[in-house]
Amino acid sequence: MAYEILSASVTWPESPNYTAAADLDIALVNPNTQSRADACFVITTDDTQPTLPANAGYPLQAREARNVSLKSGDRVWLAAPDIGGETAPITLLSLTP
Numbered sequence: 001m002a003y004e005i006l007s008a009s010v011t012w013p014e015s016p017n018y019t020a021a022a023d024l025d026i027a028l029v030n031p032n033t034q035s036r037a038d039a040c041f042v043i044t045t046d047d048t049q050p051t052l053p054a055n056a057g058y059p060l061q062a063r064e065a066r067n068v069s070l071k072s073g074d075r076v077w078l079a080a081p082d083i084g085g086e087t088a089p090i091t092l093l094s095l096t097p
Helices: none
Strands: 003-008 023-030 037-044 058-059 064-070 075-079 089-096
Touching: 003 075, 023 075, 037 064, 037 089, 058 064
Parallel strands: none
Antiparallel strands: 003 089, 023 064, 023 089, 037 058, 037 075
């Protein structure tokens, strides 16, 4: 099972955290233990930065995992609005063999 460590910061990044090269199923895992590391994510089909507030994405709370199906070219954007000047590591696990 392939994985990648991504970083979530206070706001949406200028470019996506991850772009799917093919159709695949993933798990986004927030291994953090502190609630200030709660994260949010959105999926888009292009490189346009999300316009919704960073805390309005799909929630990914500390110690939570969410399974997501991506189509080729989908972009994953991550933010952790309460993290302050730090970043929160988020693990992306590929569930597709």
